[in-house]
Amino acid sequence: QKEVEQDPGPLSVPEGAIVSLNCTYSNSAFQYFMWYRQYSRKGPELLMYTYSSGNKEDGRFTAQVDKSSKYISLFIRDSQPSDSATYLCAMSSGYSSASKIIFGSGTRLSIRP
């Protein structure tokens, strides 16, 4: 079993819809949770990161962490065609081991105009 599980998709939604992307994990030591966006033929770019449980909002993006369920989510409101990309969740157990970030396999998202 992988430490981080992510549905590969593809996920296709109409423009303006609310998108929900999710990851589950097995390592209860994970405390730092990140979401990266990767456009085709580009490197990943960090969207958001959160520490421990709770919500974090940044514009149209909201990240949620539920440590009791070992489940994290990224919500995209008012989705745009420019949001079409692969979204990777990532997590780590501590600041000192930040370099050992474990990535999910990524979910391909397509926003239909």
Add this chain to the structure above:
Amino acid sequence: DSGVTQTPKHLITATGQRVTLRCSPRSGDLSVYWYQQSLDQGLQFLIQYYNGEERAKGNILERFSAQQFPDLHSELNLSSLELGDSALYFCASSVDQASYEQYFGPGTRLTVT
């Protein structure tokens, strides 16, 4: 543009050969990370250097090695190449030696034939 540069963009070589991938971090960043991204394994952390010294190792094969030079650029050396080494290789950089805010380069696509 993340400010991280990688060369070459594409590399095609034969099994058994040796190649060198190059990365220049963002101006001011002292940490360099190397990742391998393949379809079946996702994004895997290989190794990290901070200010010229190795800081952390991930799933890096013994046939692979890396170094970071005094000008902070880094090279990843892959030797005795196998078909399974075909993948995208990303370099990322960050200011600190433990940071979740990693900036990824555009990657080098390696094809081993």
